[in-house]
């Protein structure tokens with residue numbers, strides 16, 4: 025091709041400005057379409073949600089410096105992109121790199137409670153199962169964002185393949201009056217998991233979390249009692265109220281039969297994670313894939329940790345806000361609380377047919 029021909033071929037001068045811009049727009053649209061077709065759009069970082077004033081990324085990893093199941097937003101982006109081979113062609117090694125397989129479904133199982141029961145540990149342990157896909161952040165759909173509608177909720181869910189189950193966890197559902205009716209109207213077949221823990225320890229754990237964000241918080245005992253001299257417990261304080269499990273369960277049982285529930289012991293989840301995970305997998309109709317082989321006890325943390333969590337090859341523990349030391353609470357305050365909870369605990373054991381041994 026002679027010089028004049030090249031000049032003619034690349035001479036856009038005769039094209040009108042609007043034709044040029046239409047030409048470039050088409051190129052941009054085509055490139056974007058091709059990019060998304062290969063599933064890269066799905067691997068872009070997702071929004072970060074704020075739960076209980078704590079930042080939790082969409083895949084459930086808390087952005088804390090070290091420790092576990094944790095990732096900073098930057099490392100999250102790296103992690104999300106890390107599965108894309110650098111020089112991947114769409115069909116390299118006959119394995120498609122597209123991650124847009126499957127479809128978004130409503131959760132078939134929800135961890136509905138309880139706050140500070142061990143719900144994060146349970147969800148992270150479940151996420152190593154190949155047949156479980158879970159949204160990492162707490163969606164808070166059935167308590168805070170119900171008006172956004174079911175399509176909004178479903179869209180938050182990860183895509184699942186045939187045979188995989190979709191899950192989420194939002195511990196405040198258990199104590200939300202409207203939640204059971206709302207979950208029922210999504211699906212009456214939803215499986216409901218409640219991780220329960222000694223309500224006295226749970227209350228202290230709850231207080232510890234609030235204290236970590238508001239260091240000027242009044243003492244635990246002053247919040248526990250209406251009046252220190254009468255010793256009357258203040259049940260309007262959420263740290264106390266959440267632990268009246270029988271009362272909250274009563275509300276759920278107006279909508280769902282007991283067979284739809286699984287009660288996980290928060291204590292057993294720490295002392296025997298594999299045993300508790302066996303029960304959970306059976307309840308969900310999953311093969312018992314998560315076993316004692318997946319856990320090790322981390323002496324420094326004082327909790328079981330995962331040898332190989334989802335998306336990682338290194339052992340990891342939960343983040344620093346999980347399994348943190350509690351402030352010292354006077355023994356007589358704890359005793360009074362224990363007395364307060366006793367009848368509710370006994371009722372809860374009767375309702376569930378399970379003695380959690382908190383007395």
Ligand SMILES: Nc1ncnc2c1ncn2[C@@H]1O[C@H](COP(=O)(O)OS(=O)(=O)O)[C@@H](OP(=O)(O)O)[C@H]1O
Nearest residue numbers: 139140141142143144145229327328342346347348
């Ligand atoms: N494996 C493992 N590692 C760390 N922590 C563990 C684990 N298993 C259970 N727990 C207990 O989980 C408690 C936090 O409960 P949640 O995850 O339900 O809290 S939250 O409601 O989501 O804020 C947390 O409460 P605190 O000890 O008060 O921090 C832990 O006792």
